[in-house]
Amino acid sequence: MITIEGKSVFGGVSIGKLMFYKRNEKVIRRTHVDDVDAEWKRFEEAKNTAIDQLKVLYDKAIEDVGEANAMIFEIHQMMLDDLDYLESIEGIIRTQSVNAEYAVSTTADNFAQMFASMDDAYMQGRAADVKDVSERVLDILCGVSNGTREMTEPCIVAADDLAPSETVQLDKEKVLGFATMYGSSNSHTAILARTMNIPAVIGMGEALNPKYDGEMAIIDGFTGTLYVDPDEETLAKMQEKRAKDLEQKELLNQLKGKENVTKSGQKINVYANIGNVSDLGAVLKNDAGGVGLFRSEFLYLENSTYPTEEQQFAAYKQVVESMAGKKVIIRTLDIGADKQVDYFNLAKEENPALGYRAIRICLTRPEIFKTQLRALYRASVYGNLSIMFPMIISVKEVRKIKEIIEEVKAELREEGLPFKEDVELGIMIETPASVMMSRELAKEVDFFSVGTNDLTQYTLAIDRQNLALDEFYDPHHPAVLAMIKMAADNAHAEGKWIGICGELGADLELTEEFLKMGLDELSVSPAMVLPLRKKIRECE
Incomplete structure (x- = not known):
């Protein structure tokens, strides 16, 4: 049995085979082109195809995860029409007389690096988005589909990390849970897991190895642990934990219509x-x-x-x-x-x-x-x-x-x-x-x-967005609770609710x-x- 620790983003226990998300391999080479106008036109056609694909994904995401979470695909469409992004690609094609694939790949790397180095957490998050949207254009230019594989049975989906476009295309009926090497609590994988109410563990690093593809596994979303090829004792313990969790959820349903008293x-x-x-x-x-x-x-x-x-x-x-x-x-x-x-x-x-x-x-x-x-x-x-x-x-x-x-x-x-x-x-x-x-x-x-x-x-x-300060960030701090108490006392003193x-x-x-x-x-x-x-x- 292999035990891998990560960070839980949604509780619960799921048991099933691990399926590693497969992306189609493509090699981006730098090649000389004689007709730069034709190459730029080739990029524009690929970009327009990508925008059409994103519109379809947006409609699918609204059904699966709601409008707020589907918005990312509208943002991706806007990114593809961003002037700085387009100028960079066109500049590389025209000044270096190179192929569109190389220009898109280079621009994606440069922009992702630029976003990742910013202080603002929101802008850092755009690094993954610019990579995702550029990969889509590269798939079209290279003539490959964007990966995934057919899920023949319910399984735990494992990956380095999953882009929003990848999570939306999964067969939700067959996803038992998510396990990723990287990602944050605000990643699209985490958001999807919470929306779908399925266990997910992120940040397991290189220990989550593709060689475990097809192995029986257990996600304990309460502790942030992944068990690969669990022994009988662990399997029995986790089955019991899962049964208790499902029983608890059923109990909660019985509370509907009751008073909060x-x-x-x-x-x-x-x-x-x-x-x-x-x-x-x-x-x-x-x-x-x-x-x-x-x-x-x-x-x-x-x-x-x-x-x-x-x-x-x-x-x-x-x-x-x-x-x-x-x-x-x-x-x-x-x-x-x-x-x-x-x-x-x-x-x-x-x-x-x-x-x-x-x-x-x-x-x-x-x-x-x-x-x-x-x-x-x-x-x-x-x-x-x-x-x-x-x-x-x-x-x-x-x-x-x-x-x-x-x-x-x-x-x-x-x-x-x-x-x-x-x-x-x-x-x-x-x-x-x-x-x-x-x-x-x-x-x-x-x-x-x-x-x-x-x-x-x-x-x-x-700064609550600064991951480096997680160990110092304490929402239970006595000062925070004293602030809430003071506001409550003053509201009630004036006959107002809080x-x-x-x-x-x-x-x-x-x-x-x-x-x-x-x-x-x-x-x-x-x-x-x-x-x-x-x-x-x-x-x-």
């Missing part, structure tokens, strides 16, 4: 976080009490220009109507930091996490903000809609927001467009400043929602602590709603 009678609302209208099915399926965070920036991220008022209105209206009177809290756009949008033309920042983002963009570009607020207020008549503002640090900002809201209401009245006058307004508690000012801020708004991801990074002065919509809300080790603090609501990913309900009902 402790043994002593303390009630708390459990809502769901979503990033897209397509996530609503998961909210209803998991019996969430409402939507505690709808990330409206996805409307901006998947558009090639500013989304119109009508586009936004249609999305917000669909969400509140679908939730049939349950609370839906929509966060105004949180662009900037790790979420960049080209058409916003945001300047490069040395430290984007501390930069021009979220409410700071809205208050300095009121025309964008007003469009969103108009759409939100128009949608408010179709259900129970609340509006939440991110990255607040002062009372002055909240008062400025209220001024803009009054202007929007006046416009809507003048145009005879219906809206609710008393839409509940709240703010995100994400900065130490908002915690320290929470008593004063509570006088201005109806509720608080703690964004624990940013609150942790700002409190601890640790919830958590960050990652910590789903941390079952802290549920009891949050109940003691008197938090009124926890908003988590749809898949965590029932496990959290179970934990709450077990608390004294």
Whole structure:
């Protein structure tokens, strides 16, 4: 038996044969061409074919993993039309009189290296994307298909790492789990595993060797371990662990329709976080009490220009109507930091996490903000809609927001467009400043929602995207919990409710602590709603 340790990205146990993902081999050689115009035309045809393929993949991905995760294929299409990328390829073909394959391969290497060396984690992630999209063009130029092999039986898919285009083309019915040599918790393989609810272990390095192809294996997604050719004792132990896990999932299903109430009678609302209208099915399926965070920036991220008022209105209206009177809290756009949008033309920042983002963009570009607020207020008549503002640090900002809201209401009245006058307004508690000012801020708004991801990074002065600082990043740090407690006390002192919509809300080790603090609501990913309900009902 071979035991290989890695990093778990989704729990559970899967048992089956290992199938190593096979890519078609191609050798890229540098050859001289006499007709550079014909060679450039050859590249352009391959590029257009690649864009057509990506459109098909986008449609498939929407069905498999939802709109938010399918967006990567729209980004890949844009990458193929990127002027810098195209100019580099054309420049190499024309100045060196070389073949298109060499020009694409060289450009891909140069761009990937450039992205990988950047400080920004988001830009580092683009290195894998530029390689993936260039490999697609090279496959077309070389006349080879892009790999994979037919899955004749359910198996555990193993690879160095899987590009988004590769994961989407797998037969989902036959994938028992993922095991990769490299990759991060935010890689497309990890996202797909979480979406499909299947065990996955990443970062196993060279120990995950293709010579194990076809061997019986076990993924323990709870511990991040892969067992190759397991002995009888390990197999029996893992079969028992898998049976218990499936039994637990079945138990959780029995909690649907039950109240989120402790043994002593303390009630708390459990809502769901979503990033897209397509996530609503998961909210209803998991019996969430409402939507505690709808990330409206996805409307901006998947558009090639500013989304119109009508586009936004249609999305917000669909969400509140679908939730049939349950609370839906929509966060105004949180662009900037790790979420960049080209058409916003945001300047490069040395430290984007501390930069021009979220409410700071809205208050300095009121025309964008007003469009969103108009759409939100128009949608408010179709259900129970609340509006939440991110990255607040002062009372002055909240008062400025209220001024803009009054202007929007006046416009809507003048145009005879219906809206609710008393839409509940709240703010995100994400900065130490908002915690320290929470008593004063509570006088201005109806509720608080703690964004624990940013609150942790700002409190601890640790960039949460920096993997080198993982050992120092402690979301359970007493200072972080003291900040949440202080905000809760100040909210309640002013008669306002407070919830958590960050990652910590789903941390079952802290549920009891949050109940003691008197938090009124926890908003988590749809898949965590029932496990959290179970934990709450077990608390004294």
